[in-house]
Amino acid sequence: MVATATRPAGAVAAEPVAAPRRRWHRHRPRTFYSFAAPWLIGFALLTLFPLAYAFWLSFTNYDGLSPKWGYVGLDNYERAFADPKTWSSLVRTLVFVFVLVPVTVGFGLFLAVLVNQKVPGRAAFRAIFFLPVVVPVVAAGFVFRMLFDRDTGATTAVLGWFGLAPVEWLADDKALVVMLLMILWRVGSNMIISLAALQGVPKELLDAAAIDGAGSWRTFFRVTTPIISPVLFFQVVNGAIDTLQIYLPALLLSAAGQARLDTVPGEGLYIYMVHVYTQAFAKGDLGYASALLWLLTAITLIYTLLVFRFSRRFVYYEAGPSDSGERR
């Protein structure tokens, strides 16, 4: 409009400059939806529909093969609450979450601080610590079975140096320790995330703390940690959700890379998702397995809501949702 009004008299009539922009603005919603539509359609068909279908299945006795199946009401949910294996596997999983998440986040941060120091060869150390993350989990499972084998494993050799007898690591609850170590071995991903956060801490704040006489520890806990707290919080939330859904390492440690439908981990590795896997694929009870998964979804949602609520006390957002800048 402005361009048209200020055009010099006698100037050659030209296409108004602002007109395309106006038309563009008019079509912006349509353009947005055109670009977003493929994803939205995919989301509806590949996420929402399966979720709704799984919810429906949780009220049936569907197994995929039998001709007569149908609605069974809340039977599957009642069964889940009455099934001692549901509770024992859930407790084992929650213990695993409460041990593994703080350890991986803490150890990842520790490694990140180490490799953030200006020391010779730090790029090599970063690569070494991150390397296990790129090793396929199947290969890692096989390696850990070999490492912890009672008769031929490296751990037995180490125990032997101290005059200790071989330990059957892969049976009973000790297998849970091996699984924890196997996951901890891949802590490089946490390290990378924390390292990125550490490198985003403004140098002037660290300099100011130093000028004020704060030592390294004080600077780390009073300046660095609050600033990177959103990143640590992200790792805690994501780590817990991922850990609640872990099942492949348990199957691999039970079956030496030959995990099959009928693979049955021992008590130590019988975590919640293994219980679901057993019901769905070994027993073909897809309706019951769907109910178990919806229970896990509910637990995950409750956990996430609680953590978000609690996070206001310890997560520092430089500019919160209200842009007030207060500690949240």
Next chain:
Amino acid sequence: MNDRKLSRRRFLGGAAALAGAAAGSSLLAACSVGGGSSGGGGGTRGGSGTLTIMMPPSEVTDEVVAGFEAAHSDIKINLIQFDRTRLTAMLAAGDPPDIARENATYSSFFAVRGLAENLDPYIQNSSVIKESDLTPIQDLWRFDGTSQGQGPRYGLTMDYSQDAMIWANQSIFEKANVAVPSDTDPLAFEELPELAKRLTKITNDEKTAVFGYGGEVNLTMPQLAHMVAAQGGRLYNDDYTAVDFSSPEARKAIQFWLDLARAGVSYGPTRPNPAGWDGSAYQAGRLAMFSAGYWFGAGLAKVPEIQQKSKLLPAPTFAGKRISPSYAGAGLWIPAKAKNKEGAWRFIEYFIGGEAAKKRAESGRGLPPLKSLESSLPHDAPYQKQWYDTQQRELPYFDVVVVGSPYISSASLISILTTEFKSAVSSNTSAGKIADSLNRQINDLIAQEKDKIS
């Protein structure tokens, strides 16, 4: 300028349409599990077109595919890896492969659900596979709606073994100064734990250098059904709607496996094998005895020193009836909703009665599915002759032992039995308590599943 705007709009619209089409086509592709098998509509015309086979490539090898396609130029094989989850999805979607793999022992599971094609009409019209030429293992594919072993056939075994037989590494026996058992008279089950104990070698630092026994040290339905049948008992009632593990025969069998697992003479639930399979420990010279059928001999070719020192022994027995059943009898079946049944049958003829079957028999990879192929088994080298002779003496003791109820899957049974055994071995649970728990779990499952079958 106007053209530019138009083209930009067209570009945006076109891009969205393209993306939508791509997403849509990938969705459709995802939904059509396994793809079609009729190959341009020709699949139902005498079997020509594409034939979708769900089998491990180690069994349907490139050579088999090439040989079949050369002999049947109108059929193109689409081989997909055997995957039970995928098979279930394909069956549920009504778009199954044309041929799938299954063990004869658990074949009634598909038959009772109406998922498998009756092969009797095909056999009656076949010039390659004759009813009279079928070995007794093929009776395990029969199902009359209630009982396995009678009625129409719903599949055919490609090869099988009498899986309770024992392979003995004679070198380990010699080093332990233990006499190798006879290959004419079977061992008693009761003798096995003590014999295994004498052969197990523990090092000074308490590692196990050699295990006396290997195999499936676990509660498995085939092993239990065999041991119960050998004592004259049975696990199932007449219509396969209930199991009974509390009979003296069943409890004796359970006790045998508990004792063996607790003796520390083998891998098992409390001593998991890091390789996942005891056969590799035998091949590495770390097992004195390995319970496996004749088929295992073919796998010893890669370790000649073990191959030549391996002696095949008859299946152990309890005092009672000497029987030596098959625990698997792997074979092929045609899903009832397969699109290319004629082509599937032509492949079965080639694979079970044709050139592929002959080559498999000559390699010693299990016992052939047809009587006419039995003489093809290798028996030139001295060790091969010993295996062959022992196997020939064992054949008359073959018996059809039903191991599964049609109402529940093999994976369900394995899951229940293995879980129970794992917790029982490390605790002091008695065979009686295990039996009661198994009865409760399996009978509940059968009752639950039976309701879903019309």
